Amino acid sequence: MTVALCRKSLLLVSLLILSACQQRQAILITQGIEPFKVKAIETALIQSGWQVNQSTIAIPAEFPNTAIATNPAYRDSQAITEIENILKGQGFAEPTEYKFAEGKHFFSMNNIGIYLRNSEQALQPLPPDFIRTDHCTAGDATLNLSPQGQAMLEYERPINDNFKLEQHTGTWQFDGAQLSVTLDRAQQVFKLTHEQRPIWRGLSPADIYTPIQDSDFKVLNCTFLLIYLE
Incomplete structure (x- = not known):
């Protein structure tokens, strides 16, 4: 900070x-x-x-x-x-x-x-404050990750031709390579990789969080990412 x-x-x-x-x-x-x-x-x-x-x-x-x-x-x-x-x-x-x-x-x-x-916690790496889904067919979602270890998923669930906003809370853990998220209804483990993603002015670095488990909560089977614009 x-x-x-x-x-x-x-x-x-x-x-x-x-x-x-x-x-x-x-x-x-x-x-x-x-x-x-x-x-x-x-x-x-x-x-x-x-x-x-x-x-x-x-x-x-x-x-x-x-x-x-x-x-x-x-x-x-x-x-x-x-x-x-x-x-x-x-x-x-x-x-x-x-x-x-x-x-x-x-x-x-x-x-x-x-x-x-x-x-001991001082040595643990921190993920970004939030990551969002990347072209997810299950619906758009943002995963907010607080420094205190709380997680909140804001999820736009598609219903017919409309969307319903849902919020699910839980906790997260991060070791610098994998992000584990446990919500009130499901859990998932994401593997962190780094890529270049296109934006309006060219390529920018991005953190990519790819799910490695099969979750019953479909949106957690989507890839999440954060694109750095600077």
Whole structure:
């Protein structure tokens, strides 16, 4: 994730807390952390006088596995030490501290962002945010893949001379070579290859996801792709 995108994600957090009261708040952003650890951190923060909110934004790729983000004017070193001790108590490394401001503050004075990532997940490659079907006779579909491992298939199922939009949710896993998708009604494994595909100005690189299993959900037997236009 670029710095610009990182800041955009942080802005989303700030928009959620602009109307909050003056009580200090910890915004907890986690990726791949065991739920019992997240709960233990949340409980310890609340006991120390923090109001805790959880956010599902993606952790910027350039962040280490443990990080804290504050307003540039934040000077409460005791509070930072307090959070560091809570995180160390749950086995996390000492966090790297970031301060964000560019015209607008992404974290107001009484708020701190806490970013925690599972170190094993940090090494896993990520697929694109979305891929779409490529000339699929079963219907057009888009597969949305969130950084948190959630998958959503939006599917235009043909009915007579019309279409019905369906949504199916589930999870995904990706090892850099194969994408496994498990939805509420079916699953599929796709093999990733790279090709050049024609667009209006010539050829562009594309990621091609070819199904390698026979799924009862016909649209999952179609090839999905993402064409890079730049």
